[in-house]
Amino acid sequence: MYKAKAYSVTSATSPFASTTIQRREPTDQDVQIEILYCGICHSDLHQARNEWSGVMPTVYPCVPGHEIVGKVTKIGSAVTKFKAGDLVGVGCLVDSDGTCPECKAGLEQFCPNMEFTYNFPDKHLGGVTYGGYSESIVVNERFVLRIPANLDPAGAAPLLCAGITTYSPMRHWGVGKGKKVGVVGLGGLGHMGVKFAHALGAHTVVFTTSPSKKDDALRLGADEVVLSRDANEMAKHAGSFDFILDAVAAEHDLNAYINLLARDGNLTMVGAPETPLPVAVFGLLFRRRSFSGSLIGGIAETQEMLDFCGEHNITSDVEVIPIQKLNEAYERLVKSDVKYRFSIDMASLKAE
Ligand code: NAP
Ligand code: ZN
Numbered sequence: 001m002y003k004a005k006a007y008s009v010t011s012a013t014s015p016f017a018s019t020t021i022q023r024r025e026p027t028d029q030d031v032q033i034e035i036l037y038c039g040i041c042h043s044d045l046h047q048a049r050n051e052w053s054g055v056m057p058t059v060y061p062c063v064p065g066h067e068i069v070g071k072v073t074k075i076g077s078a079v080t081k082f083k084a085g086d087l088v089g090v091g092c093l094v095d096s097d098g099t100c101p102e103c104k105a106g107l108e109q110f111c112p113n114m115e116f117t118y119n120f121p122d123k124h125l126g127g128v129t130y131g132g133y134s135e136s137i138v139v140n141e142r143f144v145l146r147i148p149a150n151l152d153p154a155g156a157a158p159l160l161c162a163g164i165t166t167y168s169p170m171r172h173w174g175v176g177k178g179k180k181v182g183v184v185g186l187g188g189l190g191h192m193g194v195k196f197a198h199a200l201g202a203h204t205v206v207f208t209t210s211p212s213k214k215d216d217a218l219r220l221g222a223d224e225v226v227l228s229r230d231a232n233e234m235a236k237h238a239g240s241f242d243f244i245l246d247a248v249a250a251e252h253d254l255n256a257y258i259n260l261l262a263r264d265g266n267l268t269m270v271g272a273p274e275t276p277l278p279v280a281v282f283g284l285l286f287r288r289r290s291f292s293g294s295l296i297g298g299i300a301e302t303q304e305m306l307d308f309c310g311e312h313n314i315t316s317d318v319e320v321i322p323i324q325k326l327n328e329a330y331e332r333l334v335k336s337d338v339k340y341r342f343s344i345d346m347a348s349l350k351a352e
Contacts, residue, residue, distance in 0.1 A: 001025065001125070005349050006134035007323055008061040012050040016133075016326045018352045021063060023138050024124045028078035031144045033088060038132035039067030039158035039316070040342040041188060042249045043272065045330055047119055051274040058119055065132025066092040066117040067343075069147055069157040079141045087153065089145040089306065090137060091160035092117055092296050094129060098142065106298040108143075133323065135349050145303055148310025155315030158188060158341040159306060161296065162316060166193035166245060167305040168297030169268045170200060173243045177201035182237075182244035184228070184257060186213045186220075189247035189270060191340035192316060194220045197245075199312045205237065207257070210336060220317070234260070239287065247271050258283040258291065266290045316341045322348030 001022045008019045026032045044064035046052050068090040072082050082088060096103050096111035103111050115123070118131030131137075147156050166189050175181050181202040183193040190206070197204040198221025206217040207228040217225045226233045237260045244257050248271040257267050258279070265287070279291060297305065309315065317340045321329055329342045 004134050004136045005352055006063045006130060007326055007349075008063045008130075008133075009048045010061045012048075012058065016048075016330075019061065019063075021130045021134060022125055023136060026074050026076045026138050027124075028076040029140050029142075030076045030138050031072055031079060031082050031088065031141050032074040032136060032138045033068070033070040033090065033144070034073045034136050035068055035070040035132055035134060035346045037069045037154045037157040037320075037346060038065040038344045039161065039188070039318070040326075040329055040333065040344065041067055041158075041161050042333060043161070044131075045333055046249070046272065046274065048330075052272070056119065059128045062119055062128075063130035063133050064118050065134065066090070067157045067160045067162065068117075068132035068137060069153045069160070070137070070346075073136070075141075081141050082144060087147045087149065089147050089156065089160045090117065090132070090139050090143060091145070091164060091302060093299070094139050094143050095123065106300040108298050109296050133326070133344065135346060143299060145299070145306055148306060150310055150313065151315050154320050154343045154345065155318050156306075156309070157343050158192070158316035158318065159309055160302070162188045162192045162341060163309065164297040164302045164305050165189055165270050165294070166247065167196050167308070168301055169245060169270065169292075169294035170196050170243070171301070172294070173266050173268065175200050175202050175243055179203070179242040180205065180240055180262075182207055182241050182257070182260065183222075184244060184246040185248040185271065186210065186217055186340065187247060187249065187336060188316070188338070188341040191220055193245050193247060194222055195314050197221070199308075199314060205241075216339065228256070241265050243268070245270060249273060251275050251277065254278075254291070255280045255283050258289060261287065261289045263287040264289070266292060268292045268294050270294050316343070318343040320345050323352075324348060
């Protein structure tokens, strides 16, 4: 075991503060990574503030962070995919059993024995896993991804969660040329969704509650922008979408979007608000529409997404911050005031 600097919260209401955590020495299959950048996902905020207490109660102290990019510093004796100095990424998953049908299908996120990067029982050290708001992490090589060399590491970090969470359902539901696709909520996930829908060739429409984001939405690749609180603007799109991706972190009206779907259209929820959202079933019956959810993506598909980003030069639009600004960043995230992802420059942790 060795000590690593990190930032943690000690309760649902306490601010982040500097701390020291234990990391394991790399075992045979492990890769030790010096973290360069870590994105701030809204899930980090839900978890730090125990907003998902009914499903995934938070164990304190909690060190969030699952959008990690860093450099390999050490490898175990059985590691074959990586060497010291490689630029790598780690997302939301750090382990799974590797033998169940889900793992065999490349869907490790649904493995009954999968392990999240933070706030999950730690098989190696006991207690819970600690995430990327830290100077280093040790991860089994199966869960370490390659970052294409042409991508800026600060902007690549959010691909590890925001990227794969939006890419995976779009691939699953056949987003591409000739499809009309909506993205609801222009936040960290949403802005990646717009970039992917556009790169995949779909006619892309952004739904936002923030009039100030209209120009950005077009710059990011949207063909049209709809202010979702304007009922007239919404009505113009009734019954016309093949697919809508909803990436909203708060309570909102899903039925307004179900009504915009064409026959056999699908609304996929990736946002994870803390409260249940009512769905009017009749909206689904007519036109055989469907409503689904999606959770990040498997490891092979995450690598596919990263390679796609390498080919198309896609990264997240980031605001790089020192870790000392973490509490301020969280306050801004609640107000949808980030363009479009915070990425923590972990060099700032050295000053602690
Ligand atoms: P984010 O950056 O805060 O973006 C959320 C966006 O939702 C905001 O920018 C805002 O966009 C919109 N919004 C906020 N409050 C709203 C309200 N009251 N009504 C309507 N729209 C509102 O968050 P994120 O990091 O993208 O995460 C979004 C959600 O996805 C979170 O709940 C997170 O936990 C979840 N998530 C799920 C997965 C998964 O695997 N399923 C993975 C990662 C994250 P506008 O200003 O454009 O309206
Ligand atoms: Zn996330």
